[in-house]
Amino acid sequence: MHIPDGYLGPQTYVPAYAVMVPLWMTACRKLKKSLRNRQVPLLALGAAFSFVIMMFNVPAIGGTTGHAVGSVLIAILLGPWAAVVAVSLALIVQALVFGDGGVTAVGANCLNMAVIMPFVGWGVYRLIARRAPAKSPIHRIAGAIGGYVGLNAAALSTAIMFGIQPMIARDSAGHALYSPFGLKVAIPAMAAEHLLLFGVVEAVVTGLVIAYLQAVDPSLIPTPAAKPDQTRRGARPVAVRLAMALGAIVLISPLGLYLPAKFGAGSAWGEWSTDEIRHITGYVPQQMSKLGSLWNAPLPDYAARGQESAGLSALSVSYIMSGLVGVLIIGALVIALKRFLVRKDNDGPASGVDAASKHA
């Protein structure tokens, strides 16, 4: 799933970076607040841990092996924002030192594996595990499902990034500049191997590691009971709402896998791709930028220009602009989210004690 250099055009990787920069900054600020100074060693070691997980090959069905990404596991154990930073750092080192994933594609890779994957997986996990006690088997089941769904969400967004390349980046003769396969090829190819093989590996690893930690050291499984400052009664609706929103997106996103099969044959490119993209908005910059251009400029005009392959630079500018619109949307979302969380912090202690005593 590591996208190498040269597979994505600037029309895709620049918006991906533009989305990642505020997310990285938000993650750092959040962690600074919650972890204080401890963040530096914990993040450094978490990143190293994330790196090492990706190098453990796991035997799967029929003698095949695959490796887990581990983002969901880290999100469950250290929190999703810590996962954003730790997995991003691991991806940066992999790109720079091992040539695993490209340098220009770092933003896109981080978006897939360090944002979409941990947040979707963690959302599913939270939705299922809720406030189960640390030793409950629900945790490992929820973790396995979270790992499976998170990885497939990341694979889908990777496939979309690949698949839109021939549509958005063409040279003056109308030939694909970067990855030459469209969504019709990219999505089934990625979906098949991730639904059948790598998703299973991710689920197995996430579930079994949680099972191991439950048996050996249950204090490492973060449960609302173990962290009373996070289970206030007033805050619960927000957390549940957040998880439900993520869950809804997760439930809708597999539609993207079926749509090409349903609409793909014979229908126009633009038709079903925007349709599908509309289903999963809010995650991928191309989708954001598509959405942005949907609002700012008429899409038909835009698609026609892509078909004619006139003014590529104009196209890229419009893409970058719409990418920025996407950033603004995400920024607004983050600010809105932060407001909720801050309010949660203010009325914390009293209800926290409440929750703790209720549990006792």
Next chain:
Amino acid sequence: MDQLPEWMLPQSTPDQWRTLPDGLPQKSARPPRRSAARSAVREMITLVSGMLTDDATAARRGLLQSIDTRFKTLGLIGILVASTFMHSLVPLAICYLMCITLAAASRVSARRFLGVLLVVPFFSLVIVLPATLNIVTQGHPVWTIWRTDGMHLGPWQLPCMLAVTDSGLFIASRFVLRTAVCVSLVVLLTSTTRWSYLFHGLRALGVPQLFVAVLNMMQRYLDVLIRSAEQIHLAKISRSITSRSTRQEQSWVAAGIGALFRRTYRLSGQVYLAMLSRGYTGEVKLLDSPRSHIRDWVFLFLAAALVALLLRF
């Protein structure tokens, strides 16, 4: 050394540990199945420890080694980004020739430099091959593989021929050449820079200091964690005679990762205490204050000039 049993001699490999003693009834004549987890961990260790400690090229005297890391990062990454904007083969080919020249001038071994072509560009070549065919890329057929003459396969009508098209070849060669240029530039950067300086170059790209400090710390503890993984792995293979079911192997891998997480968590607490006791106040201070030379600016200027020239094509 003569007193040591054979299996303890340094050259003995774990394979020898796993052969059954003569007295034990052997279930089958064929050797136990190589455990996938086992071979993978060993592969990982040799690869990573090799790369983590390989400063040999960076220690040589050469062109890129003499350039300040920040300038080198800026210049090479700048060319890399520019290469993703190039549309025709000529500037990409010039970029690749420039990479070869730089590699020769920096005394990067040919094995290392050309070895990377076997990974991403080769993989790219394999996946892009179908795109050269007329069923994916329309164009003038150059080489006809198979004439179907409008054959029917059940209800489907086959296209009248299967051929490699000129535009397909063009797309494929541009795609592969571009990935080759990109990975070569990354190899040039990392192989001519010492590990401990590699991430300082990121500051030239605007990465905040805290990020660079965390990256440097990560680099240091990566080594520790990989060694832990190696020990966990060695402890397992030295206690097992045959490989077990997939299910058991999976739970072993999971237990390994879990144990590693506990170690990571404990270690980060200890590292934090060590930082506190050395006067860490939340402010990251780095010791280096590198000074730039004229040649660094010349290098950056040449890189910028090259980019400007090639983008005009």
